[in-house]
Amino acid sequence: MTFPNPIIADLSSSFGPAILAVQPAKDNIPTLWISPDRTADVLLHLKTKIGRPYKMLYDLTVIDERTRTNRPDQPMSDFTVVYHLLSFDRNEDIRIKVPLLGDTHTLPSITGLWRNANWYEREAWDLFGIRFNGHPHLKRILLPPAWEGHPLRKEHPARATEMGQFRMPEDQMDIAQQALKFRPEEWGMAPAKDGTDHLFLNLGPQHPGTHGLLRIILQLDGEEIVDAVPDIGYHHRGAEKMAERQTWHTFIPYTDRIDYFGGVMNNLAYVLAVEKLAGIEVPDRVKVIRVMMAELFRIQSHLVWYGTFAQDVGALSPVFYTFSDREKVFEIVEAVCGGRMHPAWFRIGGVSQDLPKGWDRLVRDFLAYLPHRLKEYDSIVMRNSIFKGRTRGVGAYSLEDAVEWGVTGPGLRACGLDWDFRRKRPYSGYEMFDFDIPTAVNGDCYDRAVVRIEEIRQSMRIVEQCMKNMPEGSYKSDHPLTTPPRKERTLKDIETLITHFLGLSWGPVIPAGEAFMGIEATKGSNGYYLVSDGGIHSYRTRIRTPSFPHMQMVPKIAKGLMIADLMAILGSIDFILADLDR
Amino acid sequence: MSNSLTHILVSFAVLFTLLAVGGMLIWLERRLLALWQDRYGPNRVGPFGLLQVVADMIKVLFKEDWVPPFANKPVFIMAPAIIVTVTLMSFAVVPFAPGIQVVELNMGLLFFLAMSSLGVYSVVLAGWASGSKYSILGGLRSSAQMLSYEAFMGLSLMGVVMLAGSFDLNRIIEAQRDGWFIRYQFVGFMLFLIAGTAETNRLPFDLPEAESELVAGFHSEYSGLKFGLFFVGEYLGITLISSLITVLFFGGWLGPWLPPLVWFTLKTFFFICLFILLRASLPRPRYDQLMSFGWKVCLPLAVGNLLLTGAWILMKG
Structure with a gap:
């Protein structure tokens, strides 16, 4: 053998x-x-x-x-x-x-x-x-502690309508509420060794510093963090289960909502994985359009991160500036896709429509607009001495730690490893583009910020190259599994019409097999591992998101620091709760 | 008789003007922040949104005035009153213009320092009495912050006192007829500005509140009118520090052509806007950084400034 x-x-x-x-x-x-x-x-x-x-x-x-x-x-x-x-x-x-x-x-x-x-x-x-x-602590992580059953098993219904009417009698409610009672030992928190009392602070799920529904239990000695335990799952919607009941095509909009600042970047990982399964090759124009839209969303996501990170450290204004810049990205996205945050615009084997007339002018205006704004933010945020004091040397981890904990994306590159999936494993035509991979050395909050900000500039370079070299051709592949199927010949012969009808109503039948596609998404590596059983549904969709391992690492880097540092760390990690919980 | 009547009238005029100013500053701050942050701010109620204050007041008054069951009730109720009371009392010694002053004290500056030190009790007690962990952390931060910034606040002003030879604010203004004290006391001015910002819990020294960390810090549990008192107290504090800066370093009501009261108002207004600009532009240092800045930078500077001023006065004979 x-x-x-x-x-x-x-x-x-x-x-x-x-x-x-x-x-x-x-x-x-x-x-x-x-x-x-x-x-x-x-x-x-x-x-x-x-x-x-x-x-x-x-x-x-x-x-x-x-x-x-x-x-x-x-x-x-x-x-x-x-x-x-x-x-x-x-x-x-x-x-x-x-x-x-x-x-x-x-x-x-x-x-x-x-x-x-x-x-x-x-x-x-x-x-x-x-x-x-x-396992030291094998407890439920995404679902509430009193939940019964294991929902991703096949016998568990995917829709609420397949289950009986929901009831919560009083005794059930008591059990559920008892299960929520806070007992430090159940969270793996040890009392102080010298017999002093620690303060347990419940940070979240509603808290201005957590960017959404995230709960972190803090064990504090004064303001120093002795231990921190994130409690996640408040944003869990069962995206992987939904994938098993949607068709291959109709799952695309759900992917938008995984990393909700990534927009079509989520579609990209998913459709690339489906295309691998189906063996679809897409035309160059599709590749470049996809890269351009994905990079615009990277810029958008990094801008939101920039403003909110500054806000986490106490600066009130940058968030308004970056949100208005983000609006400019959305103007382009709106013109091209019709949607804004969740355009659901990529398709299996192509994109939804061709680019509209005048798209290049919008992109050119934006590329001319952003650089001087970025320069301004450098002076109000990155060069501010208070900001540096709050982020330099705070929340640092080594490259070994980053690898051990599964960190990808800017958080990994801030430790000095120039690992970027766009460069190391080019997909969707990234090998055709000229761009740098920014890295830093210290792996602290400041360095993560430096890497992301440089990434905005590099993404602009990529978008510019897309704009100048947009290939001619079709926005859809000629493959029979392209969804929605091509329509030109449907009214000429019955076989094409039937195929078209089936492709639209049932959706494409993707050949049985397994494929994984990981991309360099906005927060790190986002990957879709798809298992097809030869049907119109996915048999199993695994969504590997970057925020999950990143959040898991927070307690490790936050220990021994102060509450204010935890906010800087959370801000610098750039997580999305929907990306974390799926 | 008529003299004491004038006195009472002046006192009430000052009181009402200050309360109105405290209210209007809410509007001003929101509009200015909006201007600097590329947005509109409140612009719907009345001309330029001026009546927003009225709407806010109505809202605050009609909100449920909730005292959490886990709070220490008497202290919880008393705390917001303290900040407003002591800030208003400090204003008693501020000379707004010749003759417009609630009380002329020959140790007016000391009275101000004493009163402003009392203000910290409001924050600390509010944090403690709320019975909430976020509040107590805010209260703790506040007490530490006050301790460190109180220390050099007084010292930073002693240069002015030495130059004027008096604690009386009127005499300090009179002593600036030949030139504002900012010329000799720039370090003193900077230190007082910093200490004043810390005193009023304004960004970058808003650690007791620290929204992104402690939700609302010491006043997390407050609602309705009590919350409103903290709010107005903060703006009164800004006005107080701004008017003190005007009096001590920028010649108070002194100025050519315009009436003294206008000069005083203009100068004070400028510093109020400076406070708001600070909030629009700076991030927040960490608790330990704040402390070490206070003790390791500001305090030695204040002492040095005091020694230099003393030496200079001695040299001039």
């Missing part, structure tokens, strides 16, 4: 019998099935024992396989736990799949191996009911 990839050869020589199967995947990521008892060893081997190791646990998720029909060459499994690892040295990913059979559904925890496995395993427990032995 020969293996196309050396890592598979390496693993099969070390763990021969433990490898149950090597699964071909449409995204060419080596995918191995490992028996549950050797999983931890294999992961340890991949992380520490090989040359150019897989240092980042990029994602950990589960597939409920019980109703899946099209899974050739795959071992028997009820629930499959998927570990997605990333190696920066190799610029390669590897997917480790572990089949779980029977009723027990347990696996050894890998929290000792990767710090960020903690939340991912809790999520897997919460949504799928997979137990991880040895």
